[in-house]
Amino acid sequence: MVKETERAERSSTRTQTFEGAGPEMGTAVLLRELVAHLRQSRTQLREEWARRITEAQLLTAMNKDEIFAEATAVYDQYVEALETGTFEALQAYARSLSERIIPRGVETHEVVGIVLLLRDVLARSLFAKYQTDFTKLNRILDAYEPAANRIANTVAVGFVQERERVIRQQQEAIRELSTPVLQVRERLLILPIIGVIDPHRARQLTEQLLRGIRTNRAKVVVIDITGVAAMDATVANHLVQTVEASRLLGATVIVTGLSPEIAQTLVTIGVELGKMNTVGDLQGGIEQAERLLGYKVVPIAAATATT
Amino acid sequence: MEVPVLKQGPFLIATVQAALTDDDLIQLRAAMIERVVTSRSQGVIIDVTAMDVMDSFASRTLREIAQMIRLRGADTVIVGIQPEVAFAMVQLGISLEGVITALDLEEGLAYLQHKQKGVT
Numbered sequence: 001m002v003k004e005t006e007r008a009e010r011s012s013t014r015t016q017t018f019e020g021a022g023p024e025m026g027t028a029v030l031l032r033e034l035v036a037h038l039r040q041s042r043t044q045l046r047e048e049w050a051r052r053i054t055e056a057q058l059l060t061a062m063n064k065d066e067i068f069a070e071a072t073a074v075y076d077q078y079v080e081a082l083e084t085g086t087f088e089a090l091q092a093y094a095r096s097l098s099e100r101i102i103p104r105g106v107e108t109h110e111v112v113g114i115v116l117l118l119r120d121v122l123a124r125s126l127f128a129k130y131q132t133d134f135t136k137l138n139r140i141l142d143a144y145e146p147a148a149n150r151i152a153n154t155v156a157v158g159f160v161q162e163r164e165r166v167i168r169q170q171q172e173a174i175r176e177l178s179t180p181v182l183q184v185r186e187r188l189l190i191l192p193i194i195g196v197i198d199p200h201r202a203r204q205l206t207e208q209l210l211r212g213i214r215t216n217r218a219k220v221v222v223i224d225i226t227g228v229a230a231m232d233a234t235v236a237n238h239l240v241q242t243v244e245a246s247r248l249l250g251a252t253v254i255v256t257g258l259s260p261e262i263a264q265t266l267v268t269i270g271v272e273l274g275k276m277n278t279v280g281d282l283q284g285g286i287e288q289a290e291r292l293l294g295y296k297v298v299p300i301a302a303a304t305a306t307t
Numbered sequence: 308m309e310v311p312v313l314k315q316g317p318f319l320i321a322t323v324q325a326a327l328t329d330d331d332l333i334q335l336r337a338a339m340i341e342r343v344v345t346s347r348s349q350g351v352i353i354d355v356t357a358m359d360v361m362d363s364f365a366s367r368t369l370r371e372i373a374q375m376i377r378l379r380g381a382d383t384v385i386v387g388i389q390p391e392v393a394f395a396m397v398q399l400g401i402s403l404e405g406v407i408t409a410l411d412l413e414e415g416l417a418y419l420q421h422k423q424k425g426v427t
Contacts, residue, residue, distance in 0.1 A: 206394060210390035210393055211390050217410055219410075242397075244402060245390075245393040245394055245396070246393075247408060248396065248397075248408050249388060249390065250408050250414055
């Protein structure tokens with residue numbers, strides 16, 4: 001169990017333990033010694049770490065100064081976590097670091113890589129310092145290793161969580177972009193759908209469309225699915241529901257652009273096609289919509305000829 | 308709660324308030340057919356803009372009202388179904404099949420006037 005400690009108090013009565021540590025009594029003392037050593041050797045260890053990062057060709061998206069600056073911040077956070085035994089500050093730092101570097105194209109393996117390199121650099125410096133006292137070295141490592149592993153874990157997990165958050169955000173943005181409801185004439189809306197429709201997106205589509213019908217007072221909607229490769233029974237039913245719900249708001253729906261695959265799927269599944277008004281392609285759909293709305297489109301030459 | 312019914316030329320407009328109990332719906336059904344007869348109406352609009360929920364009983368009663376009014380040679384248009392209500396209805400499989408629907412009062416009147424002129 002990791003106990004939280006008051007940072008302000010640096011008295012010798014402070015106790016802290018890490019999982020899997022050696023005899024409790026000695027651990028606190030050893031960790032203090034370890035932390036003191038890391039602080040003392042800060043400059044040289046940071047430089048060595050930055051050098052090894054470059055050698056391993058990690059963080060290539062960043063320049064030397066940036067790497068050194070981030071390395072410094074990580075180093076200090078690392079030592080701080082070792083000292084206090086608390087990881088909240090480190091977690092927060094890992095998230096903010098991830099927010100900065102993910103848009104720069106830094107990959108997960110790079111982040112995990114540099115943290116493990118730091119772990120190695122610090123371990124090596126411990127070997128160097130305590131090489132004459134094998135017993136002490138062992139005990140120092142007993143105190144160091146669980147903490148170092150937890151730190152590596154915290155940073156890596158923080159990075160991955162931030163990546164996942166970004167991906168979710170992007171997925172949401174793509175969804176929004178892919179279902180625009182467009183007014184092309186008075187009372188006529190077009191809903192061009194492109195890509196994969198899953199039940200979540202189908203639902204979002206329906207809600208957006210119904211709101212659009214009300215806002216634009218649409219009487220006809222053309223839903224074009226030319227850009228949809230395949231559709232399963234669930235989504236097909238969602239489409240039928242969308243058509244029915246639109247009717248309840250007084251709008252007629254024309255579905256256009258059914259691919260051969262989708263046409264086959266709909267017939268095979270036994271979707272109630274009687275409820276769906278379908279036309280071959282978008283052009284045909286718009287033409288039919290215009291007829292329904294009482295428009296007739298004629299070339300300008302022909303129009304002026306009759307006046 | 309009684310639903311107010313107004314006369315607009317040859318048409319009747321019934322405006323439903325928010326929460327209609329089953330009894331209110333039954334009362335509405337009786338009131339509508341009676342008014343259609345006494346006013347010799349050629350069309351009815353039932354405005355459900357204020358209804359935030361439509362269950363199967365409400366939907367069935369509205370269908371019955373439309374059927375009864377049809378027997379008097381008049382059309383019924385249900386207007387003002389909210390997007391959220393429409394969505395919930397289709398998900399629950401509640402349909403207003405066979406009933407004419409329009410977006411709002413304006414559209415409903417336009418439909419009835421259009422029908423009245425005999426243009427199909």
